[in-house]
Amino acid sequence: MVFSSETFLFLFLPIFLAAYYLTPPKWRNLTLLLESYLFYGWWRFDFLMLLCANTLWAYVFSILVEKYQGTPRAKLFVAIGVTGHLLVLGVFKYLNFFIDSFAMLWGTTPDALGIHWQLLLPIGISFYVFHSISYLVDVYRGDAKVSRNIIDFAAFLALFPQLVAGPILRYKDLAPQFEHREHSWELFNAGWQRFLIGLSMKVLIADPVAPLADAMFSAPNPTVVESWLGALAYSMQLYFDFAGYSAMAIGLALMIGFRFAENFNMPYVSRSITEFWRRWHISLSTWLRTYLYISLGGNRKGTVRTYINLFLVMLLGGLWHGAAFTFILWGVWHGGILVVERLTGYDKTAQNYWWSLPLCFVAVVLGWVMFRAPDVGQAFQMYAGMFGFNGIGIRPEVAWMVSREAMTMLAIAIAITIAEPKMRHLWEPQITVNADGTATAAATSLVKAGALSALAIFCLMRLAEQTYSPFLYFQF
């Protein structure tokens, strides 16, 4: 189910909220679990079984790890547990890719080899597998207490606001919230506002800009203007789509008393790629650092090993997004730049240069081209265009695809991105965490309520006329 669909907004969400708040607090996690399973099953109930099996696997192995904590058996069980999860990910997400690559290496096709399985990629698998792995490793490291309550644990893995596209959460951060959540009108309303802002980012900006990116990426031999326009449009589409989704997830969670960590922090104002990864998909970079970089030795094994680890983490981070050479090369691009930045000390001095911001933005946009292109060949076709190998201006056969609406929304997206550091407080709900751990949200002014109402109406009107438009990160 997509947050930006009528079925979710008018059917699932009201019923879910009513059921949740009518359930006695003691049973709310069960309600949350059942409704989250319904949310996931709406896509395919048969694949819900995989999620349940994954949950059971992590639950059982976490108990075994805890039972043998401090003994070699704990290491064995955590290894088996993590390997099991990785196998699931490997089979459903990467098997086809490896078979295709193997066949290509031998100059043949998977069909000719008789090993072409058409496996469907279960939606959200990358996220719930990462949640499970982090939980097992945290229990093994002693960073998290094991969950004996399978309902709470299953509800954590299936928690519908984050189930299919993150943010990637750690059980230890949410465990207290499964035991006690704070509910108030103010927080509910703050969550509602956050959800609406996210919905607007997706429906009013990302979706209208998408056709421009699609058109430019599909144009053969794009010129300088066409390729840069496409790359810029996709950069904005991806940000507003994914950050919009994250805002909706955070808002939904807030409506039912959960507080998720932020997943984006104005990434396009970064001055280095190092800073970019502190601002973009923060939950993924945190996960990669905590569970991959540190497991590989981090910076504890010498300078050369640190660079290798950094590079490897980004390469695997690229592969996490999808089984394709484009994602691997995108990871290589970011990993390579991270290494160079650390090698030269640029990650620390970038703040001193006026040109560091545009330079970083261009590097990010160049990376998105590889990320977006359907294959490496087409990505290089775009690069050829960006560097002037196919002419300069927009060609007549492409000009008709450059819609004024998309260009206007692209300009608005860029303006918001530029204004965000100074103006974000205007549209984001202000939540204060008190000394006792409780939270309060600032009151909503009449003007803000009116503006949000207008946005909501505009979103619903636009949704009414558009067809199915899933979030970009659903494919990962």
Place this chain on the structure above:
Amino acid sequence: MPAKPLTIAAAPAFALPVLFLGYAVVANYEFVTGLGRDIAEMPKSAAEYLNGEAAIQIDTYYKKIMPHRLPSIDAMGAARYLAFREGRPGVVVGDDGWLFSKEEFEATLKRTPDLAEAAAGVVEVRDLLAAKGIELVVVPLPAKADIYREHVSYAAIPTDLERLYEDFRTVLDNAGIKSIETRAPLLEAKDKGQLFLTTDTHWTPLGAEVVADAVGSALGKRDTPYTIADAAPVEREGDLSKFIVTGGLAPLVGLGPETVVPREASAPPAASSADIFGPSSIPFVLTGTSYSANPQWSFGESLKVALGSDVLNLAEEGKGPVAPMRAFLDSPTLRDTPPEVVIWEFPVRYLGQTQLWKAGLAKEESQ
């Protein structure tokens, strides 16, 4: 849930979720009460619910019955047209209210691979007909945007639109397939009247007549003296205007129905009674798209006059140019009463469709 009492000052904060959720109750009332009525639209099998197909169907149904859907589509369409002079995907808005199909523009980006495939496809049809002693004549129709490029100034009409038409004719010539020159006569006839509707993909009866005359000149006129007369005018809401706005808001943005005067051809009584004693072959079969199939354009009627002969019109709407030809090749008509000539009306914009030559898959985007 409330930890603190609600106050008037807090009202703005809650107005939005209350209004939203209140509307959800109204919308779902329609959903629940309509279920009984529309139960036939609901998925039935357990497998559909298991593999997610049911969810897609329910999503579609649910979206369709939302009370705000149609007013929203109209309002958004009107606002977009007024603010940007644009419509939803499928239409290219030109100047002076002229609308064009997106397919015409898409065709130019993909012409090279399609032309080779098109030539092979047409040759296959030609050979099948030739084996039965039937001549194939292709009537390539240029894009509306090619004929009326002065109305698409902002979008800078691709020069390829013209080249696409010429290249298609060249590959047909190279394959030894007879084709009719239609672009030049249409361009020459522009001062006689409007050859294409302003808000529709299709031609007017005048445009159809110009092309019919070109076909008649190329194939020679036979001896049945058909006459043609205007029928009752009909109001037509342009198929392309539906990509902008429908319903009551259309006049507000300057869009409205166009008037079409169809034509009817008739032969002298002696000629028309010739075949009452049994089936006999009609010399010409016309096949193709809605340009031929829709009686409002009267292409078949104009062909009768131009050819001086009856014409059996087997064109179909909504299937593109290839599927109706395939249907004809499989039909009893070809087996029992084969014609002498098959006229194949073929808009060049279809050459941009990647699925064109996959049996029966080509679909016209707009009707």
